[in-house]
């Protein structure tokens with residue numbers, strides 16, 4: 150009975166929403182900040198130590214201006230001839246100042262160390278979670294999400310979240326104490342002068358926050374540009390052969406230059422903004438300082454305050470200047486963490502559509518029979534257009550099923566349903582009677598091996614590439630698998646033998662050698678169902694036959710599916726399916742299909758008869 154898939158795939162709209170997480174999404178941003186803060190406090194010792202150290206360091210820092218003021222007054226007393234008592238007082242104050250500065254340095258060190266440490270722990274946990282999510286997401290997700298975008302989330306967004314604790318949270322504690330208590334101390338010394346001394350604070354705090362938010366906006370745009378640049382570069386490197394073959398370097402340079410120019414423009418804008426704001430903030434600070442000197446000087450002359458108290462005011466202002474300027478950094482850190490965290494968590498929270506069903510029972514292989522019953526499938530981005538319809542077949546252990554059909558007829562899609570790269574949208578796929586959606590994915594993928602069209606190789610030794618499914622396999626087994634794939638002698642001829650490292654994406658091997666290496670890798674897996682998806686296209690017919698001969702015994706223990714455009718690759722199969730527009734339009738053995746005189750027979754005719762004869766039949770003679 151047809152079963153309709155019920156699991157919820159990440160909908161295209163969810164992926165688009167993730168792509169467009171904006172700074173203005175306050176609800177999501179606030180949620181992200183709460184979540185990051187909770188993650189930070191999952192390391193209570195480090196977080197607690199950082200907060201306590203921050204409070205102590207800030208308190209110590211606030212005593213410095215008062216000590217300085219006192220030292221100035223003692224010095225004045227010495228100058229006025231107050232004698233030994235003033236001398237001793239100056240010495241004590243100087244030593245206290247030294248001790249307070251050293252202690253403050255020490256606590257700042259503890260604050261930085263543990264603050265960073267919390268960030269690194271959170272970064273580590275999120276990095277693993279991201280990587281795991283990427284591994285678990287379905288092909289449907291990866292079809293829609295470019296790898297450059299995933300790298301941006303996993304690297305840049307993660308960095309924004311990682312920095313939050315030390316540059317955002319801890320800074321709130323530090324700035325609250327420094328600005329709050331500092332302002333109170335200033336005002337309690339002299340309200341009028343205190344207000345003048347603090348006059349630069351609102352302006353600098355406002356400028357710093359506004360400019361940081363503007364810088365943040367340009368940073369987000371820059372990040373978008375950088376992600377485009379990464380994508381262009383990644384595609385260029387991946388398709389370097391196509392670029393060279395088509396002499397496409399000028400066009401590639403044009404694309405890269407266009408993206409780089411926008412990034413350069415944004416970088417200039419950012420520098421301009423920063424320089425303007427720094428100058429304005431510095432000016433307002435020194436203007437306030439000038440006023441304090443002017444008014445405070447008058448008060449000293451009139452005897453309302455001492456020189457030491459005036460010095461304290463100036464020292465307080467200097468100490469306050471930095472944290473007030475850093476308000477912008479703090480605001481930026483919050484804004485960055487909320488957007489980056491919003492996007493990161495939106496990604497981490499996306500549903501995984503292809504996953505173990507609740508209560509999945511272990512897969513039990515008995516007869517090794519694969520069955521498709523009324524299977525239909527449509528890709529998620531085009532649900533109204535089925536790519537497969539009404540697919541029924543059965544293939545047993547020891548049997549071979551051949552699949553042929555024009556490009557785009559749905560052959561690869563069909564076999565991608567077996568290891569659940571995608572889930573059928575109609576009907577049922579079963580292995581030994583067990584619905585493949587109801588068994589653990591790990592069991593299923595161990596039982597199904599797929600040699601794909603694109604034979605991807607890891608940048609490691611040939612031996613490691615072959616033994617990917619079983620890294621602890623004995624050399625004998627690895628060499629046996631290579632021999633079945635007709636690759637053993639070739640590997641022995643290489644300078645490093647099985648230890649030869651194949652280059653990035655296996656570029657140092659030819660297409661046919663790469664395909665044979667993928668076949669050897671699949672042989673190592675010892676699956677119940679083995680699928681060759683046009684994986685001998687780059688191998689000559691004679692070698693392919695030798696591979697088939699060498700794998701005869703091996704094939705007895707498993708069901709084999711072979712997709713091929715070359716009919717000699719499938720004519721030996723127990724059953725051949727001819728696909729057209731996602732439907733099986735013919736089925737039978739090679740002989741039966743030839744006798745039928747339909748599409749398969751026509752294709753056979755095309756492949757075995759000389760080209761001239763075929764063109765004659767088609768109404769042309771090739772002239």
Ligand SMILES: Nc1ncnc2c1ncn2[C@@H]1O[C@H](COP(=O)(O)OP(=O)(O)OP(=O)(O)O)[C@@H](O)[C@H]1O
Pocket residue numbers: 292528530536554555556557558559560561562563
């Ligand atoms: N990831 C995808 N997302 C959306 N549509 C897809 C995707 N992959 C394939 N298609 C579409 O599904 C149809 C069947 O493609 P499929 O790759 O299964 O054909 P095929 O018979 O294996 O072709 P070929 O012989 O060229 O490998 C095609 O129309 C293709 O455009």
